[in-house]
Structures are given as structure tokens and as C-alpha cells.
Amino acid sequence: MDHQAVLAVFDQQMRRDAPPDGPGARVERIGDVVRQTGADGAAWNGVVWSGLGPDTADAAIAEQVRHFSALGREFEWKLYAHDRPADLADRLRMAGFSPEPPETLMVAEVADLPTEVELPEGVRLLPVTDVAGVDLMTSAHEEAFGKDGSRLRHRILARLTQEPDSMAAVVAMAGEVPVCAARTEFHPASDFASLWGGGTAPAWRGRGIYRALVAHRARLAADRGCRWLQVDASDDSRPILQRLGFTALTTTTPHVYGPPRPRLIR
Numbered sequence: 304m305d306h307q308a309v310l311a312v313f314d315q316q317m318r319r320d321a322p323p324d325g326p327g328a329r330v331e332r333i334g335d336v337v338r339q340t341g342a343d344g345a346a347w348n349g350v351v352w353s354g355l356g357p358d359t360a361d362a363a364i365a366e367q368v369r370h371f372s373a374l375g376r377e378f379e380w381k382l383y384a385h386d387r388p389a390d391l392a393d394r395l396r397m398a399g400f401s402p403e404p405p406e407t408l409m410v411a412e413v414a415d416l417p418t419e420v421e422l423p424e425g426v427r428l429l430p431v432t433d434v435a436g437v438d439l440m441t442s443a444h445e446e447a448f449g450k451d452g453s454r455l456r457h458r459i460l461a462r463l464t465q466e467p468d469s470m471a472a473v474v475a476m477a478g479e480v481p482v483c484a485a486r487t488e489f490h491p492a493s494d495f496a497s498l499w500g501g502g503t504a505p506a507w508r509g510r511g512i513y514r515a516l517v518a519h520r521a522r523l524a525a526d527r528g529c530r531w532l533q534v535d536a537s538d539d540s541r542p543i544l545q546r547l548g549f550t551a552l553t554t555t556t557p558h559v560y561g562p563p564r565p566r567l568i569r
Contacts (some may be wrong), residue, residue, distance in 0.1 A: 304412075304550050305360075306508075306552055309531070309552060310385070310409055310552045310553060313408070313410065313493065313495065313531075313533065313552070314352065316490070316492075316493040316494060317351075317490070317493060317495055317497075317533065318337065318351050318352035319332075319337060319352050320354065320396060320413075320491065320492070321337055321339065321351045322490045322491055322492070322495075323339060324339065324347060324456060324488065325341065325342065325346050325347070325405070325461060325462055325466070326342060326461050326465035326466055327341070327342025327343075327346070327460060328340065328341050328342055328347075328465050329344060332358075333355040333366065333370075334363060334366075335353055335355050335359065335363065336350055336352070336353045336355075336363050336366070337350070337351050337352040337353070338350045338351065338367060338368060338370070338378075339351060339381060340370075340371075340374070340376075340541065341376075341460075342485070342545075343407040343439075344375070344376055344377070344459075345453075345457040345475075345521070346458060347379070347458070348371055348374075348376045348377065348378040348379070349378045349379035349381055349563060350378070350379070350380045350381060353380075353386060353391075354385060354387070355388060355391065356387070356388060357388045357390075360388055360391060360394050360429075360433060361398075361487050364380075364394060364398045365398070365520055367380070368399070368560060370560075371560070371561070374381045376450070376561065377559065377560065377561030378559075379557045379558065379559050379560075379561070380395055380557075380558040380559075381555060381557055381558075382395065382450050382555065382556050382557070382558055383408070383488055383553050383555045384553045384554045384555070384556075385553055386497060392508060393559070396558070398530060398560075400557050400558035400559060400560045401558065401560075402554065402556050402557070402558050402559075403557040403558070403559060404537075405554045405555065405556040406535040406537060406554065406555050406556075406557075407467075407535070407536045407541050407551045407553075407554050408487075408533070408534075408535060408536075408551070408552045408553050408554065408555055409533070409535075409536045409541065409544050409545075409549040409550060409551050409552070410495075410531050410533050410534075410549065410550055410552055411532050411544075411547070411549040411550065412506050412529060412530065412531060412534065412546045413521055413524045413529050413531065413532055414494075414525070414526050414530075415548050416517070416518070416532065416547060416548055417518050417521065417547065417548075418518050418519075418521075418522035418525060419518055420476070420515045420518050420519050421511060421514075421515055421518070422511070422512065422515045423510045423511060424514065425477055425478065426475055426476065426477050426482070426507075426512060427475070427476050428439060428473050428474070428475055428476075428513060428515075428516075429474045429475075429476050430471070430472070430473055431459070431463070431472035431473060431486075432463070433463075433482075434460065436472070436474065436516060437456055437460050437463065437472075437495075438456070438474070439474045439481040440455075440456075440459065440472055440474050440481070440484040440486075441455060441456040441501075442481050442540075443474055443475070443481035443482060443483055443484035443504065443564055444484055444500060444502060446482075446504045447483065447484075447503055447504055447505075448483075448502050448504045449503030451567055459472065459486070461564075468489070469488065469489055469490075469491075469566060470487065470488050470489070470530075471486060471489075471520070472484065472485070472486035472487075472500075473485060473486070473516065473519060473520075475503075475512050475515070475516065477507065480507075482503060482504040482507040483501065483502065483503040483504065483507065483512045483513065483516060484500050484501075484502075485498065485499065485500040485501040485516045485520065486498075486499050486500055486520075487499075487520040487523050489523060489524075489527055489569075490528070492515055494523040494529065494530040494531050495515065495529065495530075495531045495532070495533045496520075496523075496527065496529040496531070496532055496533070497532075497533050497534065498517065498520055498533070498534040498542055498554065499521045499534075501513050501516055501517070501540060507526075512539065513543055514547065517543075517544070517547055520532070531542075532549075534549070534550075535555055553569060
């Protein structure tokens with residue numbers, strides 16, 4: 304894989320030309336910043352790309368703070384390691400942003416990924432197609448990540464109701480208990496599909512459920528004709544994804560601005 308070439312395509316298709324990630328979301332380019340304003344406070348709000356210099360960065364940061372603060376929204380500046388200027392992270396912190404743990408941007412060609420789903424005995428996959436499925440998905444995420452899932456529930460319900468073809472979600476069920484959940488998001492006019500979720504309940508980790516859900520979603524992406532799968536990987540999932548064929552391109556560190564509140568599980 305030509306890392307720089309793929310990263311350039313990712314920056315263009317998924318950041319500079321970022322599609323809205325939910326119903327009612329608005330993506331706009333303001334100078335050298337691309338931002339998304341969600342339909343409401345439960346949606347994701349933030350900066351997805353910037354092309355700033357030392358002389359323009361502080362003013363651009365202040366403009367985004369004014370925009371989202373006027374709406375009463377917490378928002379995130381999604382900062383990548385190759386973004387400029389080199390001290391952008393320091394400037395964001397000086398402006399009142401709080402960095403969260405970094406994640407690794409990982410990419411794989413769909414054609415190179417395994418698509419055979421191998422689940423532990425007694426575990427089955429349940430597609431999420433209705434409110435009951437979203438509730439199971441939310442419960443699985445809360446158990447896996449230890450965070451409130453109410454904002455995720457709101458977001459997934461809106462997408463399932465208004466843009467069902469843009470997303471495919473699934474829950475791994477052990478009997479009647481949801482133990483893992485994940486989704487794939489599909490992006491019009493892009494070569495990429497995105498993987499989100501995949502956290503597994505502590506008692507079920509190490510049994511191959513996460514790998515099975517990656518294979519399941521790789522098959523869905525192949526059926527849609529997607530070339531690349533992209534994921535923002537935690538330290539826990541990165542080694543698994545590497546073994547499956549994903550390559551690390553860069554890191555991304557969310558910088559959050561706004562009053563403390565339960566973070567959105569994405």
C-alpha cells in the first residue's frame with residue numbers, strides 16, 4: 304500500500320469533501336475549515352478538516368468556537384497528526400479544547416480482507432432494523448464502553464428511520480443477551496466505508512467476536528462495491544485489525560470544546 308497516496312485520497316474524500324454523517328447534518332467549508340453542524344445537540348458536531356497556517360490558525364479556531372457556542376453545542380476538532388500548523392494541538396488547548404485519547408486511522412482494501420464469519424458457539428448475529436434492535440445495540444455499547452449510550456441511540460434511530468441505506472448495524476447475541484454491536488457507514492461518492500463500534504462485553508472478550516464482526520462488515524462493504532474500509536482504532540482493536548490486514552496511516556486525536564457531558568459513543 305502506498306501510504307501517502309491512500310492518505311491523500313482519504314483526506315480528499317472523507318475530510319475536504321466530507322459527507323454529512325446523519326439526517327439533517329450540514330457540512331460546510333468556511334475558509335480553510337470544513338465543519339459539520341448536526342441537526343441537534345445529540346448529533347456529532349465538529350471540524351473534520353482544516354488547512355491552516357501559523358497566521359490563520361488562531362482566528363479560524365475562534366470562529367469555530369463562536370459558531371458552535373452560539374448554538375449551545377459541544378463540538379470536536381478532529382485533529383490528525385499530519386495537520387498543520389505543527390503546533391495546532393497546542394493552539395487548540397490554549398483556546399480551551401480538551402484532548403481525548405488518540406486513535407489510529409487504519410485502512411484496508413476490502414478485497415484483501417477475510418469475509419468468513421466465525422462466531423463462538425451460542426452466539427448469533429442480529430441485524431438492527433427497528434427500535435428493539437437499536438435498544439439492544441445501545442445496551443451492548445454501554446456494557447462494552449462503560450458510557451451512557453442515549454446520544455448514540457438517538458443518532459442511530461434517526462439514521463435508521465431517515466437514511467436506512469447509509470448504514471448497516473448488527474448485534475452479536477449470546478442467547479438473549481447483547482454482547483457486542485457494530486455498524487458500517489457508507490458514504491456516497493467515496494471509495495471508503497467506515498467501521499464504528501465493535502466493543503465487546505468484558506466477559507466475552509478474547510473469543511473472536513470482534514474479528515467476526517469485522518468480517519461481516521467487510522462482506523457488506525464488498526457487496527456495496529466499496530474499495531476501502533476505514534476505522535479509527537483504539538489501542539485494544541489496533542492489533543486485531545493489523546492481523547486482519549489493516550494498515551496504520553496516521554493518528555487522530557479528538558479535541559473537545561464545551562461543558563462536561565456524557566461523551567457520544569461513536
